[in-house]
Amino acid sequence: MKLNLSQSAYTLLKVCLSITGEKELNQKGEEVMSPRRLNGEESAQRRHYFKAIDSKLEENNKKALEAGDKHNEKLKKLQEDYKKKNPQNKKESTEDYDKRINSLLNNDKTLMASFAAAMAVQQQVNKEKFEIDITDKTVEVIKKYYKEYSDQVGWGSGDDEVVEEIEEAFV
Secondary structure (H helix, E strand, O other): OEEEEEHHHHHHHHHHHHEEEEEEEOOOOOEEEEEOOOOHHHHHHHHHHHHHHHHHHHHHHHHHHHHHHHHHHHHHHHHHHHHHHOOOOOOOOHHHHHHHHHHHHHOOHHHHHHHHHHHHHHHHHHHOEEEEEOOHHHHHHHHHHHHHHHHHHOOOHHHHHHHHHHHHHHO
């Protein structure tokens, strides 16, 4: 079967196959998401799904990271420029100086445009659809654990679009 979903939908399905939605304590006593333990056949189907999507997800994430890196480079350069133009006063603490520089940066239109562009790339990457070819057995395992996961944790308002996309694909 061919699935044509967005990166967000594939990632959400990956989460459904990886964790149960419940929490447990790890060896350090920290509360963590409980990993999903599957039987042999279902585990093989999970690996098949991960193998089908992981390289594409990684490729798409590189695009988003590159946009973020460009923004971070601009941020670093502007910080240096602002610090050269606005030296620290002798009476000013380092914390106050950093707050003043950050305030100047937050009002910089070039920096805000750079941030908006990086966020737009991330959103575009998350919405970009791509097709994978997986077996019907794999689809059945995904459907089973997607249903279980969604019954267990429910969805937030930010998940509505992705949940609708997944449900349309599985109908």
